Structures are given as structure tokens and as C-alpha cells.
Amino acid sequence: MEQLSKVYNPKEVEQKIYDYWEKNALFKTSITPDKKPYCIVIPPPNITGILHMGHALNNTIQDILIRFRRMQGYEALWMPGTDHAGIATQNVVERELAKKGLKRQDLGREKFLEEVWKWKKEYGSTIIKQLKKLGASCDWDRERFTMDEGLSNAVLEVFIRLYKKGLIHRGNYIINWCPRCQTALSDEEAPHRELDGYLYYIKYPFKSTNYELQTTNYITVATTRPETMLGDVAVAVNPKDKRFKELAGKTLILPLIEREIKIIEDEFVDPEFGTGAVKVTPAHDPNDFEMGKRHNLTPVNIMHPDGTLNNNAGDYEGMDRFEAREAILEDLKAKGLLQKVTPHRYAVGHCYRCHTIIEPYLSKQWFVKMKPLAKPAIEVVKKGKIKFFPKRWTKVYLEWMYNIKDWCISRQIWWGHRIPVFYCKDCQKKTGMRNEKLETSKEPAVIVSKTKPGKCPTCGGTNVVQDEDVLDTWFSSWLWPFSTFGWPFNQSSVQKQEFEYFYPTDCLATAQEIIFFWVARMIMAGMQFAGDIPFRDVYIHGTVRDKTGTKMSKSLGNIIDPLEIIDIYGADALRFSLISITAVGQDVFLSKEKFELGRNFANKIWNVSRFLLMNLKEKVEADLGSVHKQFKLTIADKWILSQLYRTLIAYTKALENYKFNEAANLLYEFVWHKYCDWYVEIAKLDINSQKTQIILYKVLEKSLRMLHPFMPFITEGIWSKLDEEKSIMISSIPHVQKQMINEESEKTMQSLIDIIVSIRNVRAEMNIPAKEKIDVIISAHSERLKDKLLDLESYIKTLAKVKNITAVVKAKRPKQAASCVLDKFDVFLPLKGIINIEAEKARLNKQLKIQESVIGALNAKLKNRDFLKKAPEAVVMGEKEKAQITKAKLEKLKESLKNLA
RNA sequence: GGGCGGUUGGCGCAGUUGGUUAGCGCGCUACGUUGACAUCGUAGAGGUCACAAGUUCAAAUCUUGUACCGCCCACCA
Numbered sequence: 003m004e005q006l007s008k009v010y011n012p013k014e015v016e017q018k019i020y021d022y023w024e025k026n027a028l029f030k031t032s033i034t035p036d037k038k039p040y041c042i043v044i045p046p047p048n049i050t051g052i053l054h055m056g057h058a059l060n061n062t063i064q065d066i067l068i069r070f071r072r073m074q075g076y077e078a079l080w081m082p083g084t085d086h087a088g089i090a091t092q093n094v095v096e097r098e099l100a101k102k103g104l105k106r107q108d109l110g111r112e113k114f115l116e117e118v119w120k121w122k123k124e125y126g127s128t129i130i131k132q133l134k135k136l137g138a139s140c141d142w143d144r145e146r147f148t149m150d151e152g153l154s155n156a157v158l159e160v161f162i163r164l165y166k167k168g169l170i171h172r173g174n175y176i177i178n179w180c181p182r183c184q185t186a187l188s189d190e191e192a193p194h195r196e197l198d199g200y201l202y203y204i205k206y207p208f209k210s211t212n213y214e215l216q217t218t219n220y221i222t223v224a225t226t227r228p229e230t231m232l233g234d235v236a237v238a239v240n241p242k243d244k245r246f247k248e249l250a251g252k253t254l255i256l257p258l259i260e261r262e263i264k265i266i267e268d269e270f271v272d273p274e275f276g277t278g279a280v281k282v283t284p285a286h287d288p289n290d291f292e293m294g295k296r297h298n299l300t301p302v303n304i305m306h307p308d309g310t311l312n313n314n315a316g317d318y319e320g321m322d323r324f325e326a327r328e329a330i331l332e333d334l335k336a337k338g339l340l341q342k343v344t345p346h347r348y349a350v351g352h353c354y355r356c357h358t359i360i361e362p363y364l365s366k367q368w369f370v371k372m373k374p375l376a377k378p379a380i381e382v383v384k385k386g387k388i389k390f391f392p393k394r395w396t397k398v399y400l401e402w403m404y405n406i407k408d409w410c411i412s413r414q415i416w417w418g419h420r421i422p423v424f425y426c427k428d429c430q431k432k433t434g435m436r437n438e439k440l441e442t443s444k445e446p447a448v449i450v451s452k453t454k455p456g457k458c459p460t461c462g463g464t465n466v467v468q469d470e471d472v473l474d475t476w477f478s479s480w481l482w483p484f485s486t487f488g489w490p491f492n493q494s495s496v497q498k499q500e501f502e503y504f505y506p507t508d509c510l511a512t513a514q515e516i517i518f519f520w521v522a523r524m525i526m527a528g529m530q531f532a533g534d535i536p537f538r539d540v541y542i543h544g545t546v547r548d549k550t551g552t553k554m555s556k557s558l559g560n561i562i563d564p565l566e567i568i569d570i571y572g573a574d575a576l577r578f579s580l581i582s583i584t585a586v587g588q589d590v591f592l593s594k595e596k597f598e599l600g601r602n603f604a605n606k607i608w609n610v611s612r613f614l615l616m617n618l619k620e621k622v623e624a625d626l627g628s629v630h631k632q633f634k635l636t637i638a639d640k641w642i643l644s645q646l647y648r649t650l651i652a653y654t655k656a657l658e659n660y661k662f663n664e665a666a667n668l669l670y671e672f673v674w675h676k677y678c679d680w681y682v683e684i685a686k687l688d689i690n691s692q693k694t695q696i697i698l699y700k701v702l703e704k705s706l707r708m709l710h711p712f713m714p715f716i717t718e719g720i721w722s723k724l725d726e727e728k729s730i731m732i733s734s735i736p737h738v739q740k741q742m743i744n745e746e747s748e749k750t751m752q753s754l755i756d757i758i759v760s761i762r763n764v765r766a767e768m769n770i771p772a773k774e775k776i777d778v779i780i781s782a783h784s785e786r787l788k789d790k791l792l793d794l795e796s797y798i799k800t801l802a803k804v805k806n807i808t809a810v811v812k813a814k815r816p817k818q819a820a821s822c823v824l825d826k827f828d829v830f831l832p833l834k835g836i837i838n839i840e841a842e843k844a845r846l847n848k849q850l851k852i853q854e855s856v857i858g859a860l861n862a863k864l865k866n867r868d869f870l871k872k873a874p875e876a877v878v879m880g881e882k883e884k885a886q887i888t889k890a891k892l893e894k895l896k897e898s899l900k901n902l903a
Numbered sequence: 904g905g906g907c908g909g910u911u912g913g914c915g916c917a918g919u920u921g922g923u924u925a926g927c928g929c930g931c932u933a934c935g936u937u938g939a940c941a942u943c944g945u946a947g948a949g950g951u952c953a954c955a956a957g958u959u960c961a962a963a964u965c966u967u968g969u970a971c972c973g974c975c976c977a978c979c980a
Contacts, residue, residue, distance in 0.1 A: 009942070176978095194977080201980085225980060238980095272979055280980050289978045349977080362978090394907070398975075401906075405976090514975080545974085571942095583928085585917065588908080589974085596915080598942070599928060605942045613939030667917075667927075682939080759946085765934095766946040772935060803937095856924055863922090868960040877922055877961090888924095 005615060006723065010608035012572025016715045020134055023718075028731050029139045031079040033503045040076035041507040042068060043483050043537075044140065045516070046148065047133075048087035049126035050094050055546040055554055055592060056513060057129070058136060058564040059584060062577045063511045063543060063662060065138050069711035070657050071508075072139075073735045079504055081486050082133070082140035084126060086149040088418040088475040089183055089355045095121050095417070111416050118417050132565060137573050137714045139731070146486045148478040149419070156485035157419045157478045158452045160531060165423075165450050169371045170411075176288040177410050179363030180353035181309030181323070185414040186367050188474060189407060190519050192351035192360045201346035202228045202331065203277065205339040206237060209253040209262060221246075221254065221265070222341050224276030226348055227286075228334070229327040232259055232315045233304040236282040238293060241267040243278050257339050258330065259316050266297050285364040301364055307414075309361060323361065368412040368421060368471070376406045378529040379522065388525060391541045391660045392587040395517065402518055409523075411474045418472030424449040428463025480523035483507055483536035501532075510537040513545055541660050544589035554592075567597050574713035575600030581712060582666040603670060604716050607709065610678050611720045614698055617689050621725050622699040627739060629700075633693035637754065637793055640747035642681040645672060646701050647742050653708055654735070666712055673705050680755070684797050699724075704736040753787075753826050754794045760822035760829050761802040767841055768820065768833065775805040779830040781813035783890075787826055814897075821898045823849065823891045843902060850895045853888055860885040 023029065042064050047057060064080060072078035095118045096106055106114045126147075133140070146153060164170045178192035179185075205220040223237055234256050239246035250267045263282075270293055271280050284294030284301035294301055304314045309323045318326045334340040351360035380403045382388050383396060390396045412421060429447035449455050449466065457464045481489070484505060488497030506528070512521060521540055528536030547553050554561045567576045579600035584590045624632070626643065635643075649672040656665035681701070685694045703724060710717040710730050721730035761778060770776060778798075782788035791809045798804055815821050815830055820842050822829040863869050863881055870878060 006939090008940075010940095193975095223980080227980090270979085275979055283980095287978080287980075289980075292978085348980090398907075402976080518976095575942095583916070588916090591915070593915085595929075602940095602942045606940065609940035609943085611939085616939070663917075671927085678940085679944090762945060763947085769934080772945080773937080852924065859924090863961080866960060870960080872960045873922075881922085884924095 006608065006612040006720075008609075008612070010572075010605045010716060012574065012604070012715060013569070015719045016135070016137075016568075016573055019715050019718045020137065023139070023729065023731060024142070026729065028729055029080070029141045030143060031077055031141050033500055034077045037075060037077040039504050040068070040071040040078040041081065041504040042079070042509050042511065043081040043486060043507055044083060045510075045512050045520070046083045046085040046146075046479065046482060047129045048090055049084045049122055049129070049147075050087055050090045051129045053129055053132035053136070053564050055562055055564055055580075055590075057133075058576060059543060059546055059580050059590065060511060060513065061133055061136055061138050062580055063541065064509075065136070065577075065714070066581070066657070066662060066711040067509060067511070068139055069714060069731065070735065072731070073707065073710065073733060075734060079144075080138070080140040081144055081146070081507075082130070082138070082142060083144075083146035083482075083486060084130065084148070085475060085479060086122075086147065086418065088413060088415055088472060089185065091118060091122070092415050092417040093183065093355060106416065114416055135565065135568055135573060137577065139714070144486070148475070148482075152488055153478060153481070153485045154419055155452070156481050156489050157473065158422045159490050160481060160527070161422055161473070161477075162450055162452065163531070164370060169374060170368060171371065172366060172368050172412075174364060174366050175369070175410075176286075176291045176362045176364050177367050178351050178360045179307070179365065180356065180358050181305075181307065181361055182356050182358040183353060183415070184307050186363075186365060186410055186412060187353060187360065188410050188476070190476075191354045191474075193354055194349040195352050196347055196349050199226055199346055199348055201226055201276065201344045203341040203343070204228065204231065204257070204281075204334060205341055206254045206257065206263075206281075207339075209255050220339075221249065221279050222277045223279050223281040225281055226346060227327070228330050229311070229318075229323055230283045230286045230304070231256065231281055231330070232311070232318065232326075233283045233285050233302040234261075234263055234281045235284060235294065235299045235302055236263050236266045236297065238266050238268045238271050238280045238282050239278060240269065240271040240273045243271070243273040245273075245278060257337065258333060266293075266299075268293050268296065287362055291364065303364055305361065305363065307363075367410050368423075368473075370409040370411055372406040372409055372526075375526040375530055376403045379403060379525040382525065382529065382535050388535050388537065389539050391539060394587075395514070395540070395542050399517060399522060403522060409474075411477050412469075412471040413474055414471055416472065418475060419478060421469040421471050421473060422450060422452050423469040424451060424455060424466045425469070426458035426461060426463055427465040427467065429458055429461050476519055476523060479520055480527040481531070483510075483524055483528060484532040489532060505532065506535045507537045509539040509541055511541045511543065514542050515545065517542070539660075542587060544584060544587060546590045546592055562592055562594055567594070571597045571601040572604060572715065574604050574716045577714075578603060578666060578712050581662045582670065583663065585663050586661055600713075603674065604713060606674055606678060607706075607713070607716060608720070610673075610682060611702060611706075611723070613682065614702055615723060618695060618699065619690065622696050624696045624700075626697070626700045626704075626742075629693065629696055630742075633696075635693070635697075636684075637747050637750050637790075638681060638684040638797065639693070639697050640742075640744045641751035642677065642697065642701055643739075643742045644744040644748055645676050646704060647738055647740070649676075650704075650708065650736055650738055654738075657711075669705070669709055669712065673709070677701060677705065680751075683801060687796055687800055706730060707733055707736055750790055750794075753790075753824070754797060756824045757794070757827055757829055758798060758802045760824060761798070761804065761831065764820045764822065764829075764831050764845070765803070767845055768831075768838060770833075772803060775803050776831060776833075777806040777808070778802075778804050779808045779810060779813065779816060779819070779832065781810050781828040781830065783812065783826050783828075785811055787811075791827070815894075815901055817901065820845070821894075823894045823898070825887055825891075828894060839902060843899065846895055846899050846902070850892070850899070853892045853895060857885065857888045857892060860888060 044064065045060065068078045068080040099106060161170065178187040178189065180187055201224050203222050203224050205222050207220040210219065221237060237254060249265050252265050253262050254265065256263050270289060282290045282293055284291045284299055285303040302314050304311055305323065306312050311318045311321050311326050313319050318329060321329060331340060353360060380400060383399060426447045426449060449458065454468060455466055458466055484501065487501040487505065491498035491501065510521065524536045528534060545553060564576060575597055579597045582599065583596060649668050653665045653668050685698050688694050706717045706721060707730060718730050757780065780791060782791055788809055788811050795807050798807060816832055819830040819832040860881055864885060
């Protein structure tokens with residue numbers, strides 16, 4: 003068999019191994035009637051994306067699940083793909099154009115889109131390549147893109163279905179407007195961030211022919227955005243507010259613009275806040291918009307889409323909104339109308355793409371009515387058909403769903419699915435309607451269709467134009483779990499069969515940020531269009547942060563690049579480290595050094611495999627199930643097998659409950675601290691025996707299989723050297739052999755470990771060189787234990803560097819010896835001319851102290867009548883036993899101390 | 904304003920049916936190269952689990968409250 007290099011070098015092998023998997027089509031899936039399906043759809047990364055730690059964690063988790071299930075015998079499909087990421091991608095391409103001094107408008111829509119597709123072709127699969135480096139075992143033949151023909155068709159189909167049901171409508175509302183991207187955004191795309199700002203108190207004078215009066219007779223309003231005053235159409239007070247009792251209906255002169263506005267009464271106004279009087283700006287504030295409607299006020303829009311002021315802004319026309327703010331404040335101050343300014347902390351929406359401050363902006367947009375869609379999506383979660391892990395997210399989800407608001411889906415950009423709505427200009431002319439007035443599906447001028455109609459079905463006119471807007475990117479993402487299968491299906495198509503086989507998918511793994519954007523909407527879409535839940539489990543993992551707890555982002559420069567980590571430490575090290583430090587649902591605080599954990603572990607696995615291969619005499623064919631019939635097994639043999647299967651049981655349970663870190667730590671503990679530290683060391687005693695070789699080999703081989711979902715590359719690399727057939731990827735997770743779990747051997751092994759550790763301990767304390775072999779006397783607490791000791795002698799000799807062992811029963815401490823008091827044995831090291839009595843004294847005293855505190859606690863318990871009466875019998879028995887052992891130890895320790903003197 | 908998460912040895916964290924001498928990794932101290940591994944081995948030091956009250960025979964683990972840190976949601980100008 004081939005030998006391995008001394009240090010594991012991931013760089014050499016990872017790419018080759020991945021190619022081997024792909025070449026042999028090991029990720030491929032198809033309908034397999036005798037297998038149960040297991041399916042995960044990937045959260046499609048943006049085509050603009052490059053792999054960051056969040057991706058690394060998210061996809062490692064999915065790959066673990068997929069590989070684990072595949073090895074459990076499921077037909078495990080991991081459906082991959084990418085998202086067209088409307089605004090993000092458009093921004094990237096626009097930035098490229100800007101370098102050439104061009105704007106997208108210079109190219110025109112068609113040409114610009116060509117550019118985007120070109121960009122996509124060149125860079126759009128970067129992230130996919132990076133996922134492969136991570137080891138992702140997606141079924142790449144099924145890779146989808148949200149703007150593929152099929153997925154686009156699904157998008158249009160859904161739009162039309164919703165429209166026909168009356169769940170999509172178009173209307174004038176205040177929406178979140180990004181003046182930089184110049185598009186509408188949904189509420190989710192405009193997250194609120196707190197800002198330190200000011201509350202400006204502005205005097206609005208009453209109308210009077212007497213100019214003097216105007217400056218003394220006024221009402222004060224407070225605002226955080228003074229520039230919006232140019233769009234004020236009223237001032238509102240609460241009807242119950244006594245201070246303003248007589249003022250309703252009175253006329254004010256809006257400063258700077260000199261427009262006459264009225265004082266109105268509205269319940270919405272909170273008398274406690276500010277001055278109790280509110281400026282009403284229906285075109286620039288959602289509340290004011292509603293108020294305006296209630297009072298029949300015509301909104302005054304003062305802003306261009308780019309955030310500069312328009313011709314309703316008088317002298318301020320052309321200024322940017324924040325520039326205008328300063329100018330207006332100056333002017334108000336000059337006129338003595340700025341009463342005061344107080345610091346004020348408030349939350350404002352920011353564009354989630356470019357972080358520009360959002361402008362609440364009145365415009366005509368398309369909306370999805372969400373309440374009816376939410377209803378079934380709430381039900382399935384409440385009934386537990388869909389489960390969140392960790393559970394607490396259920397509540398977050400439900401709260402959001404209960405308060406769901408309509409979804410603004412139109413975007414004023416070019417890259418995306420164009421809204422399948424056409425307007426008949428001829429009808430518009432005939433009915434005298436203007437485009438702006440179209441609001442309901444009943445309007446004859448609106449034609450909803452996947453393709454451009456040749457002529458208007460109402461009037462036969464050919465003057466038909468398509469809506470300029472595209473759909474929110476998430477309007478395609480929410481269909482992802484079924485659109486990727488080819489929905490809507492033709493009857494009896496293969497796609498339909500596959501869908502029926504794999505859907506509902508099993509698990510969706512994602513980060514918390516995306517629950518509302520995506521998870522909630524997928525559930526609604528699944529229920530509405532696919533007729534069933536999109537997935538059974540939702541696993542929400544934490545956010546990856548830097549070691550100070552700040553979210554990693556490019557702009558902050560605090561990212562740790564997964565590709566760099568892969569380059570230095572290897573993909574397996576990255577994966578294993580990331581997983582083992584990520585507790586369920588907890589955020590991860592990362593620093594580069596943490597990846598050493600995985601690298602070191604990989605190296606350990608590599609080296610113990612290397613050791614095995616160096617010593618393996620022939621191919622191991624035997625099975626563990628029969629090895630105990632064929633050979634007489636030692637304590638250590640039984641112990642490692644017992645531990646193996648205990649580990650397997652716990653490992654499986656952990657993975658089935660999404661406790662990835664637990665499973666990882668179990669493997670680490672087993673492989674390193676049980677197999678390597680103890681079993682391999684013991685096995686060296688008779689490394690050439692067939693029995694030992696079989697067990698060494700088989701335990702490693704099974705460990706590798708358990709490790710494979712976490713560390714796919716190194717396990718495959720070693721596997722290929724083991725003369726095993728095929729790929730480890732398609733081997734199976736070992737089966738539990740319950741009969742191999744052997745408590746007796748575990749107890750004995752524990753005693754052995756205790757003995758060896760105690761001898762090593764004394765050696766260290768007494769500064770006995772490692773090379774110097776010593777004699778020990780071991781006193782068993784019973785005849786039976788003494789017999790067992792004989793089995794263990796050779797282990798002790800080797801592992802604790804002992805020359806002669808004298809086994810006795812219940813012996814007293816010999817003179818001139820260091821002594822260790824254990825549960826079932828006492829160990830004496832006769833040290834000729836004791837090197838250091840003080841050190842021994844100190845050692846014994848330390849032990850004495852520990853045992854005394856233990857016995858103290860135990861005695862207190864055992865003296866407590868309530869404890870004896872109320873605690874379960876097993877617990878009481880256990881404590882009594884412990885007390886007995888501890889008492890015996892104590893006595894011996896005291897005796898040893900006395901003896902020493 | 905509402906909701907959620909965290910607070911365990913120097914650092915980073917585990918610890919869900921309440922009962923272990925409270926674990927792990929890094930770091931630290933001492934020793935060590937007998938050929939799997941210095942990306943290693945051996946031994947050790949170091950914490951009464953934020954604080955307070957309560958439930959219980961028994962609490963890091965359950966309840967309530969407090970403090971600090973962090974996150975999410977929210978139309979109070």
C-alpha cells in the first residue's frame with residue numbers, strides 16, 4: 003500500500019479529489035424508487051457574490067447534511083443555482099460603465115441588458131467555482147439561475163395568477179425610495195438604522211394682513227426633516243388637545259413658500275410629542291399620506307427621483323435634499339422662524355444595497371396583497387408541519403406574518419423580470435384615461451400577458467406598450483424551491499415526477515437576516531402555487547462576525563477570506579473549524595487562528611492513517627461484526643469498539659437534530675483522544691497481530707466515514723489509499739452494533755487509564771526522567787480486580803514506562819514509596835532514597851483536600867433526611883457508593899501521609 | 904416602544920429531560936524527539952458558572968427581578 007507524506011498537504015489533493023467526484027458523477031441524483039429522497043435547495047448566492055464566511059458556514063452546513071444523508075442511503079439532492087440580484091448586479095455593471103464615462107441611459111435598455119448578460123457570463127459563476135473549492139456536493143447538472151427561461155416563466159406565471167386573483171394591484175402609495183439607485187424598495191429592503199439627528203422647531207405664522215402680527219402670532223411644529231416643509235399641505239393637531247381648541251380651520255402661511263395651509267384635526271397626532279402640532283406632508287411621509295387622504299388634501303411632491311428638489315420647491319429647486327435642508331434652516335433662522343433645535347435620536351430606513359438614506363416617496367407601484375397568502379403559511383408553522391431550529395424563530399416568524407404588510411414588487415431598474423403588463427394607448431385615449439389613473443384590473447387599458455399582445459383585446463388597437471418596471475428580485479427567489487424543478491409543469495413530464503419525488507424539500511439552511519425576505523415568502527409561495535410546504539425544517543444558523551462581534555463586511559475591512567483560509571489550511575480545516583465553534587443558532591466570532599483547530603485535527607487524522615498504512619501487512623477483509631468470534635479481544639479492543647459505537651449513536655443523534663458542533667466535537671474527541679491517544683498506543687504492543695490490525699483498520703475506516711460529511715477531502719484522500727472500493731462519498735454511515743457496547747470493558751479501561759495517569763503524574767512530580775524505567779506495586783481492592791490487573795500489566799509497563807509490576811491485594815503502603823489512591827486500585831512507587839519527601843507530601847495533601855471537599859458534600863447530602871426520602875433510589879445509592887469510595891481513599895491518604903514522616 | 908440572544912477559569916466557547924470532583928480549544932507552567940504526528944506527546948496550574956430572590960432533598964441547568972453587552976422589529980412627526 004502506498005505511503006503518505008509526513009504532513010498533510012491539502013493543496014495537493016483537494017482539486018484532484020473534487021474533479022474525481024465530478025467525473026464520476028457522484029453528486030448526480032434521479033428518481034430512485036427504492037430510496038427515500040432527501041433534498042435541500044441552496045439559498046442561491048448572488049451572481050455578484052464572492053464567497054465570504056457566511057457562505058462558507060451556510061454551505062458547509064448544507065453539504066454536511068447532504069453528504070450525511072447520502073451516506074445514510076437517501077437519494078440526496080442538493081439543488082444549486084444563483085440569483086440575478088437585480089439592484090446589486092445592475093449597480094456593478096453601471097459602475098463598470100461609469101469607468102468609461104457612460105450611464106446606462108446612454109446605452110438604452112436593450113444594449114444595457116446585453117452588457118449585463120455579458121458580465122454575468124464572465125463573472126456570474128465565480129461563486130459557484132468557490133463553492134466547489136469548499137467541497138459542495140451539489141448536483142451541478144441541475145444548476146439554475148433566477149433569470150433562466152424556465153424560472154422566468156414561473157415568475158410571469160405567478161404574477162398573472164396573483165393578478166387574476168386580485169392579489170396584485172397597482173397604486174399610488176408612499177414607498178421606500180432610494181435616490182441613489184432610483185428605485186422603489188420593499189420594507190425589508192430598507193432596514194432602519196438609528197441616527198443622531200435633531201428635532202427642529204419651526205414657527206408657522208397665521209395668515210394676517212398685518213405683517214407684524216405674522217411674526218408674533220404663530221404655531222410651532224417640530225420636524226426631523228425640515229426640507230419636507232416645502233411639501234406641507236396642512237398642520238394637524240389632536241381634536242382633544244385643549245391647547246389648540248379654537249385653532250382648527252384657521253389658515254397659516256407656510257414660510258419660505260408662502261403657501262396658505264389650514265390647521266386640521268386628526269386623532270393620529272400625539273399631543274405629548276414635540277409641540278402637539280404636526281406638519282402634514284402627504285407626498286413624503288406615510289402617516290401624512292394617510293392623513294392627507296382622510297382630509298382630502300392634495301399631496302405636493304417636492305422631489306425628483308434623484309433626491310434633488312423639483313419645481314414645487316421654489317427657490318430651492320435643483321438642490322439636493324440635504325443641501326436644501328441646510329439652506330432652509332439658514333433662511334428660517336434669518337427670518338426668526340427657527341424657534342429651537344434639540345438633539346434627537348431617530349431611526350431612518352437605509353437602502354440595503356447602497357446604504358443611502360431612504361426617502362419616503364409617493365409613487366405609483368405594483369403591490370402584492372399579502373394577508374391572504376400569509377394565512378396558510380401561518381397555519382403550517384403553527385401546526386408544526388414546518389419546524390424552525392432553533393425553535394425561538396417560530397415566534398419571530400409568526401409575529402411578522404401576523405403583521406404582514408403589502409409587498410411593493412416593482413423596481414425602477416432594468417435588470418430583472420419585466421412586469422408582464424401592457425397598456426393599450428388607444429384604449430387610454432378613448433376612455434380619456436391617463437396612464438397614471440390606472441389602478442384596478444378592470445381598466446380596459448391594462449393587459450396582463452406573458453408575451454406582448456399583437457393587438458389590444460378590448461379595442462383591437464396595436465399601440466401597446468409594456469410596463470417599464472421590473473420585479474423585485476425576491477419575487478423570483480420566493481419560487482425557488484419549486485421553480486428550480488421546472489414549475490409550472492406539463493402533465494406527466496419528467497420534471498413533474500421529479501418534483502413529486504423530491505418536494506417538499508427536507509431542510510432549508512439559512513441565516514437569520516433572511517427570514518422575512520425569503521423564508522417566509524417561500525412558505526407562502528409554496529402553499530399558494532406548489533400546493534405544499536416548500537421544506538419541513540428551517541435551520542437558522544448564526545451570523546459570522548469578527549472577534550469584536552462586528553458583522554464582517556468588505557467596507558469595514560474586517561473580513562476573513564475563506565478562500566485564503568482554504569489556501570493556507572485547506573477546505574477541511576475551514577469546514578471543521580467553522581462547524582465546531584458554531585453552537586446552534588449562536589453567532590460566530592471568528593479570528594484566523596481558530597482555523598488551526600481544524601488544520602491540526604486534519605493533520606492528526608492524516609498521521610494516524612499514515613501510521614496504520616506503514617504497519618498494515620495485508621488488506622483487511624474481515625468484518626468487525628465477527629472479529630470477536632474469531633479472536634480473543636483484549637480490554638482495550640472491547641473498549642475502543644464500545645466507544646466507537648457510543649460515538650456513532652451520539653453523532654447520528656446530533657446530526658439529525660442539527661447539532662453540528664456537537665457531532666464535530668464527538669468525532670474530535672473519539673479520534674484524537676480515544677483512538678489515537680489510547681488505542682493506537684496500546685495497539686503498538688502487538689501491532690503485527692491480525693486481530694489488532696483488523697480493529698485498528700476497521701475503527702479508523704468507520705471513523706473516516708463519520709468524518710466524511712465534515713471533512714470530505716482528507717477522508718477521500720485517505721480512503722483512496724486504503725484499498726477500499728469506490729468513493730467514501732457513496733459508502734455508508736456505519737451501522738450501530740449495540741452488542742459491542744460493553745460497560746464492563748469501559749470501566750476496566752477507565753481504571754487502567756487512572757493507573758497509568760497516576761504513575762505518570764508521580765513521575766512528573768518527582769522529576770523521574772522518561773527513559774528511566776521504574777517498578778510499581780499495584781494493590782487491587784479485591785481478588786477479582788487483581789486478576790484483571792494481570793490483563794493490563796503489559797499496557798501499564800509500556801505506557802507508564804514501568805519495569806516490574808507487583809500485583810497484590812489490599813496491600814499497605816510500603817515504606818519509602820510514593821502512593822496514589824484510586825477508585826479500585828492503589829499504586830505505589832517505591833523510590834529508592836526518596837527524591838523529595840516534601841513534593842510527595844504536597845501531592846498527597848492536595849489529593850486529601852480534594853477528597854475532603856468531596857466527602858463533605860456527600861456527607862451533607864446523606865445526612866439530609868429529605869434527600870434520602872425524596873431523591874430517587876438510584877441517586878441515593880450512587881451517592882452512598884461514592885461516599886464509601888471517597889472515605890476509603892481519605893483514610894489511605896491520611897495513612898500514607900502519616901507513614902511518610 | 905416591543906421582542907430576542909448573551910453574561911461559565913487569561914482569551915474564545917460547550918454544557919435541553921435539574922443529581923458528574925463543571926468540560927473543551929487556545930494560551931500559560933514544567934518535562935519530553937522510544938520513527939504516525941512539534942500542525943506532536945506527558946503532567947500541571949487556573950472557574951463556586953453576572954448579581955439578587957425564589958422553587959426543589961438537589962440548580963450553571965427551572966421561575967422572577969436587576970445590571971451590562973449585542974441583535975431584530977416598530978408610521979410617533
